[in-house]
Amino acid sequence: MANTNRPLSPHLQVYRPQITSILSITHRITGVALTGGAVLFSYWIMAATYGPEAFARAQAVFGSWFGQLVLWGMVFSLFFHLGNGIRHLGWDIGWGYELDKLRTSGWLTVVFAVAMTVLTLVVAYAAAGG
């Protein structure tokens, strides 16, 4: 362990980005982002116990353009992490390690995450407007 300057795998600078590696790191990034979402959820539910003014302030924070941007990022992260998490469960039972299946399930996860985010957006603004 003396030489700490040795190159480390997976040699990101020489590998071409692929659907498998991109989704793998996205799973991790969205997972970390969602722990931030858990903190925001805590703030929201705890603000509700401090009365109408405190809760209205929290709702205003989430209702601002930046709050909305963060929330929609959370919704996308959630559906991506959920979809890819199910993909992981498939691997856990030994399903889908072949390259073609990996690519298909990978793209399916992307489509699922985008479609569910758009669906949630439509339902949310329909509910808020109607």
Add this chain to the structure above:
Amino acid sequence: MDMRSPLSRVRGLGSSNDGIHHWWVQRLTGIALVPLVLWFVFYGVALASADLATVKAWVGSHYNPALLILLIVCLFHHGQLGLQVVIEDYVHTESTKVALLILVKLSAVLLGACSAFAVLRLTFGG
């Protein structure tokens, strides 16, 4: 050649010293979160622009408090298990790593407990 002792092998704990426990609980909480999170997003979409009275009524109705507390427990448990792996992968200074792990794990318990208590207060409190 197997360098492990028969006792080590039969315990099946490996180098992590807790065997498959971390992996298993991560899957278990992940599976539980699938329906819980879908349920919350389904109703949360309307709650995002609601006033306090509406949110309070929803939190306290039917078995929602129980489901919300289960969601909170699984969410914070799953989250801290995930952050633990990320920290262990990227932080190689032992003291920083242990300090971050303690911070993450205690924060998860604190925020989880406070959120669960908030659900109870919104349900039973004035």
